[in-house]
Amino acid sequence: MRLYSHEELGQLDANATELADRIQSGQALIGVVGLGYVGMPIALEFCKKGFQCIGVDVSEKKVEALNRGENFIEDLKDEEVNEMVQNGRLRASTSYEALADADVIYVAVPTPFDANKDPDLSYILSAGEGIASILQPGKLIILKSTTFPGTTEESFAPILDKSGYKVGEYYLAFSPERVDPGNTTWHTGNTPIVVGGVTEAGGILAALANNQIIEKVYVVSSPKVAELEKLLENIFRSVNIALVNELAMLCERMGGIDVWEVIEAAATKPFGYMKFTPGAGVGGHCIPVDPYYLSWLAREHDFETRFITLAANTNESMPYHVANLVVKAIARQPISLYDAKVLIVGASFKKNVKDIRNSTSEAVILRLLEQGVTQIDVTDPWVDYFPVGGKKYPSVDITPEMLASYDCVVLITDHDAFDVEEIVNHSRYIIDTRNMTNGVTHNRDKITVLGVTEPKVKVEELKIKN
Numbered sequence: 172m173r174l175y176s177h178e179e180l181g182q183l184d185a186n187a188t189e190l191a192d193r194i195q196s197g198q199a200l201i202g203v204v205g206l207g208y209v210g211m212p213i214a215l216e217f218c219k220k221g222f223q224c225i226g227v228d229v230s231e232k233k234v235e236a237l238n239r240g241e242n243f244i245e246d247l248k249d250e251e252v253n254e255m256v257q258n259g260r261l262r263a264s265t266s267y268e269a270l271a272d273a274d275v276i277y278v279a280v281p282t283p284f285d286a287n288k289d290p291d292l293s294y295i296l297s298a299g300e301g302i303a304s305i306l307q308p309g310k311l312i313i314l315k316s317t318t319f320p321g322t323t324e325e326s327f328a329p330i331l332d333k334s335g336y337k338v339g340e341y342y343l344a345f346s347p348e349r350v351d352p353g354n355t356t357w358h359t360g361n362t363p364i365v366v367g368g369v370t371e372a373g374g375i376l377a378a379l380a381n382n383q384i385i386e387k388v389y390v391v392s393s394p395k396v397a398e399l400e401k402l403l404e405n406i407f408r409s410v411n412i413a414l415v416n417e418l419a420m421l422c423e424r425m426g427g428i429d430v431w432e433v434i435e436a437a438a439t440k441p442f443g444y445m446k447f448t449p450g451a452g453v454g455g456h457c458i459p460v461d462p463y464y465l466s467w468l469a470r471e472h473d474f475e476t477r478f479i480t481l482a483a484n485t486n487e488s489m490p491y492h493v494a495n496l497v498v499k500a501i502a503r504q505p506i507s508l509y510d511a512k513v514l515i516v517g518a519s520f521k522k523n524v525k526d527i528r529n530s531t532s533e534a535v536i537l538r539l540l541e542q543g544v545t546q547i548d549v550t551d552p553w554v555d556y557f558p559v560g561g562k563k564y565p566s567v568d569i570t571p572e573m574l575a576s577y578d579c580v581v582l583i584t585d586h587d588a589f590d591v592e593e594i595v596n597h598s599r600y601i602i603d604t605r606n607m608t609n610g611v612t613h614n615r616d617k618i619t620v621l622g623v624t625e626p627k628v629k630v631e632e633l634k635i636k637n
């Protein structure tokens with residue numbers, strides 16, 4: 172982090188200059204609305220740099236836990252959160268009143284879609300109402316929640332204006348989040364970030380604030396650019412995952428070509444290629460949701476994002492495909508779907524995290540239930556209970572006897588904690604959607620890997636019974 176001179180900061184009005192000084196001197200009081208996967212790391216980073224920080228969340232449970240010094244985000248160190256609470260730098264409240272003296276307020280609330288897959292901005296708007304009730308001139312608001320272009324200026328700012336002040340009197344910027352839970356290389360501090368201010372001063376101040384905890388900050392010309400670049404990042408992943416998912420299904424159809432070997436081979440190219448891998452779909456708060464934020468906006472402009480929607484649909488078809496693989500595996504055994512016992516291995520949406528939002532395991536379970544497979548258990552060391560369709564599936568412990576009792580074991584989330592050897596040794600049949608069994612050379616005849624089938628036998632070579 173470096174200090175910027177007033178000349179470097181450009182033409183700032185008196186309020187902005189004062190705020191810039193407060194930020195650079197570590198005196199600014201930082202507010203964070205939404206103490207989740209995005210908000211908590213921001214709050215903790217500021218505290219670690221010596222700032223005072225107040226978090227506001229509608230969840231009493233989270234606020235009370237944090238004020239007791241308890242950490243609830245797996246990537247954060249328990250002792251660091253506790254230390255910051257004990258030394259008085261970090262505190263939390265359910266009331267927006269607590270933000271009355273905050274100089275900078277980050278907003279990191281959910282942006283899901285509704286039942287029709289249209290954007291649900293209600294959390295952002297409700298946070299805006301709360302902030303408007305305490306907003307004063309000279310304060311900086313930074314929206315972090317992923318959303319479609321125009322949200323900051325056309326939806327969020329008008330709510331903030333209910334304070335009686337307009338942008339320019341207060342400062343506003345959009346700065347999308349790039350935190351990747353479970354990633355041990357890239358964290359808040361070393362992941363570059365983008366900022367788009369509604370006014371030039373908003374952009375400069377937001378860059379300055381971010382720069383206290385993040386090494387590299389890129390200022391773009393508007394919040395809309397920042398909003399769309401975030402959607403581009405996530406849709407890029409959605410499209411590329413859809414590509415390999417489609418390739419996996421093609422490889423199964425053709426037989427004799429292992430899609431995982433194909434992907435590894437392509438990944439030897441040192442430029443112009445980025446590796447993505449197939450799976451039972453896409454999960455989490457971002458990749459399954461963000462394509463729809465953009466397609467909804469596109470429709471407003473009489474534009475159909477066909478390519479992006481096709482990719483989303485391809486990914487959404489994967490749980491159906493995996494459920495069919497399970498049904499086929501059961502059909503090979505002398506048991507009916509109704510009597511079959513299935514174990515889902517992995518409930519969280521990606522490896523080594525406990526986040527179960529939009530988990531593909533949920534989608535696979537729902538598809539299996541639809542097909543009449545009702546005896547389903549779930550195991551996941553990161554998750555105590557997995558709620559699906561009104562039922563809470565407790566995470567069961569994996570033992571050799573327990574594994575042997577299932578007619579099909581479905582590997583969905585590739586947590587490092589899973590002992591794949593043990594699973595292969597004791598399971599009767601395995602559907603592996605993440606190539607977790609790669610490297611296990613024995614018992615291959617009882618493993619079906621997504622994207623891998625035996626070479627096809629020609630129809631004329633089949634011994635068809637009359």
Ligand SMILES: NC(=O)c1ccc[n+]([C@@H]2O[C@H](COP(=O)([O-])OP(=O)(O)OC[C@H]3O[C@@H](n4cnc5c(N)ncnc54)[C@H](O)[C@@H]3O)[C@@H](O)[C@H]2O)c1
Pocket residue numbers: 204205206207208209210227228229230233279280281282294297298301315316317318348349350351352456457
């Ligand atoms: N989780 C990620 O990896 C990630 C990465 C990049 C961007 N994002 C985006 O960041 C935003 C937040 O995601 P998250 O994963 O941190 O969500 P989260 O669910 O972990 O946290 C959001 C928090 O906001 C609180 N909240 C909801 N409404 C509120 C309100 N009106 N006032 C105060 N608090 C409120 C919730 O109780 C919750 O604690 C989303 O837009 C998401 O798409 C998430």
